[in-house]
Amino acid sequence: MVDNLTKKQRSFCMSRIRSKWTSPEKKIHNFLKGSKVVHKMYPRIEGNPDIVIKNKKIAIFFHGCFWHQHPKCKYAVRPKSNKKFWLPKLKKNVQRDKKNINFLRKRGYSIIILWECEVRKEKNWENTKRNLLKKLL
Secondary structure: OOOOOOHHHHHHHHHOOOOOOOHHHHHHHHHHHHOOOOOEEOOOOOOOOOEEEHHHOEEEEEEOOOOOOOOOOOOOOOOOOOHHHHHHHHHHHHHHHHHHHHHHHHOOOEEEEEEHHHHHOHHHHHHHHHHHHHHHO
């Protein structure tokens, strides 16, 4: 299947995709801050978690459903065009996630993975907040 956008249009669309401080990540940050949970966003530690709660040795990864291929999620669609590029890229993302999680676990961190679909929709967000607080307390 051929891309229906020009190279310039595709480049513009892709440039709008942020890697840090997306609206769901801001939502998580504001929730943690409001709950008085001392945390660091995007710490410079090996394993690259999105959030670290240092005093409890908890690493939180915030995964986009598409980019990290959330199992059984309707947002984790497989691309229909340029499969030779996208499928290996997405597979490498998942492999890197596993490697980073194992690395941090070996260093004594507890791992929490938050998925985009759990934060983006309001009905899911309420459950996610409750579950996150249980894990943090």
